[in-house]
Amino acid sequence: MFQPVQFGRDNQLRTRMFITMLGLGLLYGVFMWIAWQYSPMYLSIALVIVIIQFSLSDRMVLASMRARVVTAYEAPKLHKMVDELSMKAGIPKPKVAISDMSTPNAFATGRSQKHAAVAVTTGLLNILDDDELEAVLAHEISHIKTKDVIVMTYASFFLIVAATLSSFLMFSAIFGGMGRSRNNNAGSVIMIALLVTFIVRIVGGMLVATLSRYREFSADRGASALTQKPMALASALQRLQGSMVSVPKQDLRKVESMNAFFIMSAVGLGLAELFSSHPSTAKRVQRLQQYDQQMAFLR
Amino acid sequence: MCLISFKRAPKHSTWPDAMAAMGGNSERFVQQLDTTTTGEVAVLVRPSPDQSHTQTKAELERALTGMDRTKHHFDVTVDEVGHGWVILKNEHLPELAQGAAQMGDVFAAAGLGERVVAAVFPFRWHDATKQRDQRIYWLYQPRIRAFTPFVPEGDPSNERRDHDLEVRMEAAIRRELPTERQTAEWFPIWGMPV
Numbered sequence: 001m002f003q004p005v006q007f008g009r010d011n012q013l014r015t016r017m018f019i020t021m022l023g024l025g026l027l028y029g030v031f032m033w034i035a036w037q038y039s040p041m042y043l044s045i046a047l048v049i050v051i052i053q054f055s056l057s058d059r060m061v062l063a064s065m066r067a068r069v070v071t072a073y074e075a076p077k078l079h080k081m082v083d084e085l086s087m088k089a090g091i092p093k094p095k096v097a098i099s100d101m102s103t104p105n106a107f108a109t110g111r112s113q114k115h116a117a118v119a120v121t122t123g124l125l126n127i128l129d130d131d132e133l134e135a136v137l138a139h140e141i142s143h144i145k146t147k148d149v150i151v152m153t154y155a156s157f158f159l160i161v162a163a164t165l166s167s168f169l170m171f172s173a174i175f176g177g178m179g180r181s182r183n184n185n186a187g188s189v190i191m192i193a194l195l196v197t198f199i200v201r202i203v204g205g206m207l208v209a210t211l212s213r214y215r216e217f218s219a220d221r222g223a224s225a226l227t228q229k230p231m232a233l234a235s236a237l238q239r240l241q242g243s244m245v246s247v248p249k250q251d252l253r254k255v256e257s258m259n260a261f262f263i264m265s266a267v268g269l270g271l272a273e274l275f276s277s278h279p280s281t282a283k284r285v286q287r288l289q290q291y292d293q294q295m296a297f298l299r
Numbered sequence: 300m301c302l303i304s305f306k307r308a309p310k311h312s313t314w315p316d317a318m319a320a321m322g323g324n325s326e327r328f329v330q331q332l333d334t335t336t337t338g339e340v341a342v343l344v345r346p347s348p349d350q351s352h353t354q355t356k357a358e359l360e361r362a363l364t365g366m367d368r369t370k371h372h373f374d375v376t377v378d379e380v381g382h383g384w385v386i387l388k389n390e391h392l393p394e395l396a397q398g399a400a401q402m403g404d405v406f407a408a409a410g411l412g413e414r415v416v417a418a419v420f421p422f423r424w425h426d427a428t429k430q431r432d433q434r435i436y437w438l439y440q441p442r443i444r445a446f447t448p449f450v451p452e453g454d455p456s457n458e459r460r461d462h463d464l465e466v467r468m469e470a471a472i473r474r475e476l477p478t479e480r481q482t483a484e485w486f487p488i489w490g491m492p493v
Contacts, residue, residue: 235463247462252417252438252486253345253382286480289470 013218020211021155024204028158031200035165038193046164053160054153067099067119078125081134082118082141088226089145094118098125104240108140109149116144124240132236135227142222148215155211159204166197212277220284221291230291234284241281311444312477314403314418321420321437321446322396324475332471334422334435340395341419341493342402344383344411352377359383362409363402371398376492382416384492395420415441421493433461435468437476438488445479447486455490 035043072079078096086093094110097119104124110116118140120133128136143149169190224230248255312320328334346355359375363385366373373387387398399418406415418439426433436449448465451458465485469478479485 231463231467234466238462238466247460247465247482248484248486249458250486252440252488253343253380255486282482285466289466292467292470 010218010221013214013221017211017214017218020207020214024155024207024211027200027204027207031158031162031196031204034193034196038189042165042168043161046161046168049164050157050160054157066101067097067117069095069097069117077130078120078133078137081137085134085138085141085226086144089141089222091116091141091145094141094144098122104128106136106140108143110144111150111153113144113147116149118144127239128236131227131229131232132239135223135229135233136236138223138226139219139233142219142226143215145222146215146218148219151215152208152212155208159201159208162197162200162204166194166201169194169197209277213279216278217284217287220288224288224291224295228295230288230295234288234292237281237284237288310477310480313444314415314439314441315400317439317444317446317477318396318400318403318418320476321399321439322393324472325392325396327472327475328392328422332424332468334424336390336392336395337421337423337434337493338388338390338395339421339493340387340399341421341491342385342387342399342406343416343419343488344385344406345414345416346377346381346383347414350381352381355381355383358411359385362406362411365405365408366398366401371401373398378490378492386493392420417441417488419488419491419493421491433464435464436488436491437468438486440479440484440486443479443484445477445484447479447484449485449487451487451489458487458489460487 032043070078075096075098078098082096083093091113094108094113095117097117099105099119099121101121101123104121104127106118106120106124108116108118118137120136124136125133172190220230220233223233227233325336328336344355344359350358356375356377363373363375371387371389373385376384376386378384385402387395387402389395389398403412403415403418406412420437420439422435422437424433424435425431433450436451437446438449439446448468450461450464450468452461453459462482466482469480472478473480
């Protein structure tokens with residue numbers, strides 16, 4: 001009988017994801033409680049608006065990326081790869097779309113495995129070879145398999161609620177106090193409420209980004225399991241990043257002669273990385289190299 | 300007995316330690332990685348300012364009187380940008396590495412230590428998918444005290460390199476050899492005499 005490829009467990013990654021999700025749950029729980037205490041009406045309106053936005057956005061993703069669903073006749077190679085990979089992953093075959101953009105990129109969408117689609121840009125098709133393209137598709141298919149679109153939608157849901165609430169609050173801080181509350185307290189209450197939504201957005205944003213980075217690592221891992229070619233994905237990632245730039249072209253002999261002026265660039269964990277939804281290419285490549293080594297043992 | 304070895308090469312190594320690590324891994328290079336030494340190692344030395352090609356060559360020859368000529372065969376050449384190359388020949392990688400280690404000592408004793416740019420270990424690797432022999436290099440750079448991979452592709456005047464292969468090389472040997480992981484340090488040397 002046919003067995004879908006098992007992705008294997010990365011317990012450390014799972015633990016980290018769990019802790020991040022727990023943190024998000026706690027943060028959102030406290031936030032909802034405070035918001036409810038403050039103003040059930042504001043909260044309800046914000047919730048309704050965001051729910052409507054979300055149910056529409058699902059259908060709008062493909063359109064906003066100018067992606068067009070293509071048939072197997074139009075893109076036979078792409079369809080064949082998606083066919084094989086989704087079968088290996090044990091999920092229904094997603095729709096295949098091509099987005100007419102010169103920026104190389106790929107994405108997966110859909111609120112469930114049945115409604116999923118994978119899309120690639122024409123820029124991506126132009127610069128990757130077959131192995132690399134397969135690896136990128138495998139990455140997107142493992143996002144679908146592990147229901148990442150849904151997880152990330154839920155994870156960022158309350159973040160958008162907080163953003164909507166804070167714009168309400170800004171509005172009422174400017175025009176507020178009309179008729180209803182004329183006491184001196186109203187101003188400071190609004191300031192505290194604004195502060196709470198602000199904190200939720202910062203901390204929540206960081207946690208959502210962290211979770212997203214973990215899910216990227218996990219999709220890289222899934223792709224490696226599906227294709228058995230982690231280095232193909234590594235090479236695709238580097239090509240996308242244009243990492244040829246980070247490999248020096250200058251001859252070592254010339255470098256050495258200006259050694260005295262050589263200043264090491266300070267590299268550290270920047271603030272940008274905390275809010276970034278994807279891990280750095282260097283980190284992803286490093287992990288993929290590890291998977292390649294592990295697989296070499298099994299070959 | 301562990302199934303998987305957890306040992307890890309130190310990230311940075313001094314010249315003698317790095318040469319010892321290279322020599323100590325000759326078996327691995329041949330058996331696991333399918334790479335064989337070309338029977339050469341080159342030590343690259345920068346000229347001091349305003350030095351002519353013949354002066355550089357003479358200076359290196361003078362310093363190398365400290366080397367045991369009966370044990371090691373080597374030639375000194377100067378390239379078009381004025382850098383000196385001491386090319387040592389031996390069929391066995393451990394002896395090449397040992398010779399390079401000794402050469403480091405000799406240059407340090409002659410006060411040229413600061414000017415040693417790299418030790419270059421060329422290897423042959425048969426690329427089964429492209430059906431051809433590929434020359435690959437491991438460069439030890441004293442500046443960063445680590446080895447970096449380098450694979451030129453095609454004509455050196457085109458200055459193209461096979462970065463995918465370099466990444467694989469680094470991943471395959473990083474547990475055994477002190478390698479630099481920052482690709483920004485993987486400087487090429489175009490048109491080497493080895």
